[in-house]
Amino acid sequence: MPRFALLISWFVAALGLVVVFQPPGFTQLVESPKPPPPRTHAEMLRMSQAAEKPGLADPFRGITTNGKIEAGLFPVRSTGVSTEPVRAAAAAFLASLDEAQRARTKFAVDDDEWRKWMNQSFYVRQGVSFHEMNDRQREAAYNLMRAGLSAKGLQLTRDIMRLNENLAEITNHREEHGEWRYHITVMGEPSATQPWGWQLDGHHAIINYFVLGDQVVMTPTFAGSEPVFAAAGKYKGTTVLQDEQNRGLAMINALDPGQRGKAILKVSKTGNEVLTEAWRDNVVLDYAGLNAKDMSTAQRQQLLDLVALYVDNMAEGHARVKMNDVRKHLDRTWFAWMGGTGANEVFYYRIHSPVILIEFDHQTPATLRYLYANPKQPRIDHIHTVVRTPNGNDYGKDLLRQHYQAAHVPAR
DSSP: OOTTHHHHHHHHHTTTEEEEEOSTTOEEEEEOOOOOOOOOHHHHHHHHHHHHHHHTSSOOOOOBSSSSOOTTSSOOOOOSOOOHHHHHHHHHHHHHSOHHHHHHHEEOTTOGGGGOOOSSTTOOOOSEETTTOOHHHHHHHHHHHHHHBOHHHHHHHHHHHHHHHHHHHHHOOTTTOSTTOEEEEEESOOOSSSOEEEEEEETTEEEEEEEETTEEEOOSEEEEESSSBOOSSTTTTOBOSHHHHHHHHHHHHTSOHHHHHHHEEESOOOSOOOOOSTTOTTOBOOOOSEEGGGSOHHHHHHHHHHHHHHHTTBOHHHHHHHHHHHHHTGGGOEEEEEEOOSTTOOEEEEEEOSSOEEEEEEOOOSTTGGGOSOTTSOOTTOEEEEEEOTTTTGGGHHHHHHHHHHHTOOOO
């Protein structure tokens, strides 16, 4: 959707019409619809429980290519990058909470709370929300995010939160949407030696951050938005995920015809393609597309730069450690594509190796589907991205398993 689409739609709504933007050169007028009525808390709770039950039915194994974990990919080791800043920030955040809030926020390090995240706005989340925090607690929560994320990663997360406020302005569904509808939980006790971690969970922004010694695993992470640009309102001009979109498009267009023939799995995109969102911890997904071995040196570097765009949302030192692991497996890294390859076309791409899985997807309208004449058509104004660690190390599970094994403690 062009940047000013929603602004124009609001203006003409007063005339009983809404502008529905199609691909360039085609604009359609339809009768002005209204948002559906907001859900009650009871409805949201029922929907959340209905998602959780089957989602947690299978014990965690991790994403694999054939149902079997490839062992030895994630040894417990020293990285030389301190985790003290994030430990101190987590301890300070917990200290800022009152006793009741802290009781709702803290979980065991191996609790299923790690897996209880969901992008959908209706999901009833655990922990303490920014909505209920006072200013001092919010600042402590921001400090935790600052310590764990890079400046770019913090900016992306905050901008997603701001765009969720923009969504609340459009729909007036304040129980589901808004800048502060994001929750933080802490698993384990923040420690320099023992495993622990924290989670941010909310609409279009999920961060799972596991720590063991000086090792960090920051997956699964989810970043998205609908809309991806605020045409009006409190945060007018805020936009997200345009580099991820545009540099992905540049990657497919940097390939020669033969390479593109291997990379492109489907030339049309008529629905949502992302495979590893919530409750998909055990997906079996084989490698597909173009192998990096079949790329030129310049193309391989371009692919690494695209991966780094996602990995660099971590604090710098930990991102560097992760990218070193990605480089080690570059010859086993695959790039796959679905959809168009031109400007303003919708598409999906995936980067997949033994140690990282990245998905980018233009999605069909969801909360704003009532604005469109054809709500089943994916739009560039609704983006989902997911980053995963395959082979059993999402949530740091493989590191935790090895830690328990060394301590002769049965893993849950």
